Amino acid sequence: MTLALALLAGGLFSAGTWLLLQRRLTQIIIGLGLLGHGANLVLLLAGGSPGAPPLVGEATPDPAVTADPLPQALALTAIVITFGITAFLLSLAYRSWVLTRDDEVEDDLEDRYIARRGYRDDELSDEQAAQLEREREEAGQ
Amino acid sequence: MLLALILLHMLLAAVAPFVGRRWGRATLLFCGIAPLATVVWAATRMEGVVGGAAETSSLPWIPDLGLSIDLRMDAFALLMVALVAGIGVLVFVYAYAYFGDRTDLGKFAGTLVAFAGAMLGLVLADNLLALYLFWELTSVTSYLLIGFEDRKPAARAAALQALFITGVGGLAMLGGFVILGGQAGTFQMSALLSDPPAGTLTNFALVLVLLGALTKSAQVPFHSWLPGAMAAPTPVSAYLHSATMVKAGVYLIARFAPAFAEAPVWRPVAITAGLATMLIGGLRAMRQHDLKLLLAHGTTSQLGFLIVLLGLGLPEATMAGCVMLLAHGFFKASLFMVVGIVDHQAHTRDFRRLDRLGMSSPWRPTMAVTAVAAASMAGVPLLFGFIAKESAYEALVHGGTGGADRWILAGVVVGSMLTFAYSGRLIRGLVSPASAREDTVSAAPAPKRLFLGPAVVLAAISILLGVLPGLLSDFVSAAAGSLDPSAEPVHLALWHGFGTALWLSVATLAVGGLLVVGWKRVEAGQSLTPSWLPSADAGYLDVLKGINRLADRTVAVFQSGSLPAYIGTILFTLMALPGYILVRDTELPELPPVASSATQLVVAVLVFGAAVGAARVTQRIHAVLFLGAVGYGMALLFVLHGAPDLALTQVLIETLSVAIFVLVLRRLPASAARSPWRLGQLVRGAFAVGTGLFVTVFALVASAARTEDPISTGFLERALPEGGGRNVVNVILVDFRGIDTVGEITVLAVAAVGIVSLARAARDAIVGRPEGEDS
Numbered sequence: 001m002t003l004a005l006a007l008l009a010g011g012l013f014s015a016g017t018w019l020l021l022q023r024r025l026t027q028i029i030i031g032l033g034l035l036g037h038g039a040n041l042v043l044l045l046a047g048g049s050p051g052a053p054p055l056v057g058e059a060t061p062d063p064a065v066t067a068d069p070l071p072q073a074l075a076l077t078a079i080v081i082t083f084g085i086t087a088f089l090l091s092l093a094y095r096s097w098v099l100t101r102d103d104e105v106e107d108d109l110e111d112r113y114i115a116r117r118g119y120r121d122d123e124l125s126d127e128q129a130a131q132l133e134r135e136r137e138e139a140g141q
Numbered sequence: 142m143l144l145a146l147i148l149l150h151m152l153l154a155a156v157a158p159f160v161g162r163r164w165g166r167a168t169l170l171f172c173g174i175a176p177l178a179t180v181v182w183a184a185t186r187m188e189g190v191v192g193g194a195a196e197t198s199s200l201p202w203i204p205d206l207g208l209s210i211d212l213r214m215d216a217f218a219l220l221m222v223a224l225v226a227g228i229g230v231l232v233f234v235y236a237y238a239y240f241g242d243r244t245d246l247g248k249f250a251g252t253l254v255a256f257a258g259a260m261l262g263l264v265l266a267d268n269l270l271a272l273y274l275f276w277e278l279t280s281v282t283s284y285l286l287i288g289f290e291d292r293k294p295a296a297r298a299a300a301l302q303a304l305f306i307t308g309v310g311g312l313a314m315l316g317g318f319v320i321l322g323g324q325a326g327t328f329q330m331s332a333l334l335s336d337p338p339a340g341t342l343t344n345f346a347l348v349l350v351l352l353g354a355l356t357k358s359a360q361v362p363f364h365s366w367l368p369g370a371m372a373a374p375t376p377v378s379a380y381l382h383s384a385t386m387v388k389a390g391v392y393l394i395a396r397f398a399p400a401f402a403e404a405p406v407w408r409p410v411a412i413t414a415g416l417a418t419m420l421i422g423g424l425r426a427m428r429q430h431d432l433k434l435l436l437a438h439g440t441t442s443q444l445g446f447l448i449v450l451l452g453l454g455l456p457e458a459t460m461a462g463c464v465m466l467l468a469h470g471f472f473k474a475s476l477f478m479v480v481g482i483v484d485h486q487a488h489t490r491d492f493r494r495l496d497r498l499g500m501s502s503p504w505r506p507t508m509a510v511t512a513v514a515a516a517s518m519a520g521v522p523l524l525f526g527f528i529a530k531e532s533a534y535e536a537l538v539h540g541g542t543g544g545a546d547r548w549i550l551a552g553v554v555v556g557s558m559l560t561f562a563y564s565g566r567l568i569r570g571l572v573s574p575a576s577a578r579e580d581t582v583s584a585a586p587a588p589k590r591l592f593l594g595p596a597v598v599l600a601a602i603s604i605l606l607g608v609l610p611g612l613l614s615d616f617v618s619a620a621a622g623s624l625d626p627s628a629e630p631v632h633l634a635l636w637h638g639f640g641t642a643l644w645l646s647v648a649t650l651a652v653g654g655l656l657v658v659g660w661k662r663v664e665a666g667q668s669l670t671p672s673w674l675p676s677a678d679a680g681y682l683d684v685l686k687g688i689n690r691l692a693d694r695t696v697a698v699f700q701s702g703s704l705p706a707y708i709g710t711i712l713f714t715l716m717a718l719p720g721y722i723l724v725r726d727t728e729l730p731e732l733p734p735v736a737s738s739a740t741q742l743v744v745a746v747l748v749f750g751a752a753v754g755a756a757r758v759t760q761r762i763h764a765v766l767f768l769g770a771v772g773y774g775m776a777l778l779f780v781l782h783g784a785p786d787l788a789l790t791q792v793l794i795e796t797l798s799v800a801i802f803v804l805v806l807r808r809l810p811a812s813a814a815r816s817p818w819r820l821g822q823l824v825r826g827a828f829a830v831g832t833g834l835f836v837t838v839f840a841l842v843a844s845a846a847r848t849e850d851p852i853s854t855g856f857l858e859r860a861l862p863e864g865g866g867r868n869v870v871n872v873i874l875v876d877f878r879g880i881d882t883v884g885e886i887t888v889l890a891v892a893a894v895g896i897v898s899l900a901r902a903a904r905d906a907i908v909g910r911p912e913g914e915d916s
Contacts, residue, residue, distance in 0.1 A: 005745060010836045012771070013835075014833030026802075026805070030765065037775050048851065050737055051783045056860055060857060069873055073878060076786060076787055079791055088892040108702030108703075118689070123298070126301070127302070131678065
């Protein structure tokens with residue numbers, strides 16, 4: 001654990017967050033990549049101080065001077081999964097280019113519509129129909 | 142055995158939809174087996190229970206939550222069982238005659254028997270949480286029953302209204318139960334009621350419990366769902382109004398009143414609601430032309446009466462309430478059945494269109510039953526309703542609440558006059574000439590014997606107990622005694638001698654009779670009710686609209702459809718909640734050394750520079766190259782940290798990533814500069830810096846927080862002998878945590894499938910484009 005690495009993890013998250021908060025899908029993907037690097041670094045830092053590679057030679061390695069292998073295994077899994085996500089998002093960006101010639105993430109129109117007009121509520125229309133019916137009956141008296 | 146009976150109901154409910162397809166309406170008789178078995182079993186246990194030995198059974202369910210299915214049948218529960226199961230059997234027979242052959246009767250019969258089972262569980266439950274469970278089960282099943290004609294908007298609206306109002310009350314009641322259980326240290330009802338807690342918190346809990354009971358029993362101002370619930374098929378209405386559902390609230394109040402009536406909130410809330418409902422329900426019943434609606438308003442009125450009697454928590458009134466509970470069950474079920482018959486045979490329930498139908502000779506038996514039941518409701522001597530009303534007057538004349546006695550008695554007497562008046566209105570409606578000009582019905586086929594049978598049975602009971610009320614003395618005494626041990630046994634009799642109660646009865650009959658004679662004028666007088674008075678129906682609609690508007694507003698704020706807004710929300714939550722706790726609860730550890738080596742410091746600075754570069758440049762390809770630089774720098778850091786496997790993987794993956802980026806980027810515009818920012822640059826920067834700060838502090842605190850030895854010490858020792866590998870990281874991946882790796886491979890496979898589909902779909906789209914447009 002060193003101050004430099006802790007600051008670097010924060011720096012990677014800052015840069016990643018900066019890129020996440022906009023609408024270009026490729027920039028978002030790059031931001032996610034930076035976040036992934038930052039997360040791997042935090043994983044590694046949580047494992048303790050650096051040390052010799054965890055390899056078994058003639059004798060069992062001494063835990064005191066060997067790097068913790070478990071966070072390494074976790075980070076390795078994380079690297080591969082981040083790659084899978086990056087590749088998938090890139091194919092989405094490609095698809096977006098095919099459809100719109102751009103990779104901009106647009107607002108969901110349906111959500112906008114609901115925000116402006118409200119949602120059509122079946123229970124309300126049922127209740128109003130029932131009330132109309134009641135009123136008509138009473139008017140028929 | 143108690144549990145077995147409830148399970149029998151549920152079993153039949155599960156089976157009914159399947160046998161219903163083949164058996165049609167016979168399924169209704171099949172499902173009637175469950176209440177019939179209950180009646181038979183309860184009859185065999187009657188002597189013991191009335192003698193004071195309650196039947197119990199207990200099944201632990203979730204003991205950690207204090208939740209067990211404790212069932213207990215004391216004399217009052219037996220009274221309720223007699224109503225629920227006894228009237229249940231008749232309702233199933235009646236429904237069999239009511240429905241023609243329909244394909245969906247299996248579903249109906251199943252829901253009805255589940256409803257009966259839930260109500261049975263409710264009156265037998267001795268654990269508050271189990272009671273709540275059955276309580277909600279009756280709400281849900283009644284929702285399905287009221288909305289059975291689900292093609293009609295009115296039925297759907299009525300079903301939702303019932304579920305909504307009783308559901309809100311039920312939730313409040315659950316809150317009350319939890320507080321009471323916490324105060325008393327037990328959720329067992331019999332234990333809680335024999336040693337009731339007191340205090341401010343208890344009072345609050347009681348208000349919540351009362352809210353549940355008053356909504357369920359359709360008391361003002363929550364009464365609007367009950368008249369709407371008549372959208373249900375009539376067999377359901379007959380059952381719902383007489384023995385189940387609405388009686389659940391009465392039941393709960395009856396149970397709680399003796400223990401809690403002296404609490405300062407109890408009587409003001411319960412008695413006020415009860416009296417108001419009794420009067421308002423009675424007044425509204427007197428302007429209805431729809432026979433079923435008339436009865437529905439009558440039910441709310443009678444429920445108010447029952448709430449007053451049983452909510453007072455005075456021994457004598459409790460006793461009268463038990464009698465009234467039975468009497469109301471008998472006459473109200475038979476009245477609904479008769480109205481259902483009229484509706485079924487004459488195809489109208491509007492008595493303005495009925496032209497002296499009750500006077501025609503084939504309808505005489507039906508009319509006789511109606512007259513008996515209505516007279517019992519009105520409190521005419523020689524019928525059971527009279528006995529009930531007499532004992533109620535007797536109890537209220539003696540009083541026991543102090544200054545309020547007079548008012549309660551006056552309210553009940555006026556309410557009873559109204560009851561007499563709308564009972565008379567029902568009869569007059571059936572025997573008078575039609576007042577509508579067209580579509581009148583003067584003759585209709587009389588009902589078959591089986592159709593009328595159940596109502597005849599109930600009317601006969603009303604007469605039998607009206608003439609020989611002594612038969613019930615022991616039973617009712619035991620029931621009231623199990624609610625309130627201080628209740629003294631009574632001897633029910635037709636003649637009590639000349640007393641205030643008798644004179645009040647005479648006055649009730651006289652004034653009620655006058656109101657019946659002048660029924661048209663009473664009706665016309667009600668049209669003078671100012672229209673600006675708040676109506677419960679309109680109030681309900683307003684609440685419904687308000688909730689929907691609130692939901693729309695919430696959605697408009699939180700589901701804006703904008704990706705940056707969503708991510709911003711997530712980041713804000715991260716900084717606000719875990720960030721706040723991090724700052725508040727932890728102390729910063731001593732700062733670690735700046736870097737473990739000069740190389741590490743240099744590489745870290747370079748990686749940071751590359752990350753800033755990736756964030757700042759506007760050309761896409763430059764950003765990707767910076768990202769690659771970050772990746773290779775990370776690999777160097779891994780090497781320095783003692784993680785060669787990570788470094789190797791990182792280099793491979795980074796190379797592959799850059800290659801794929803380039804494949805996609807060659808299509809996209811080179812510059813990403815025009816991107817319209819949704820959040821202001823300042824806000825965006827604040828989020829970025831805040832997140833980075835959070836992560837740095839978190840990393841410092843987390844890595845200094847270790848208290849235990851790492852578990853990987855064991856991995857180092859076991860890698861070679863158990864995993865057969867010298868590279869411990871690899872052994873962990875493929876052996877010790879192999880399942881993780883399987884998950885990882887699955888994620889990659891899923892991603893690969895997605896990528897291939899997206900890429901192929903894209904290619905098809907390009908082929909489909911007009912020529913010349915493709916690049």
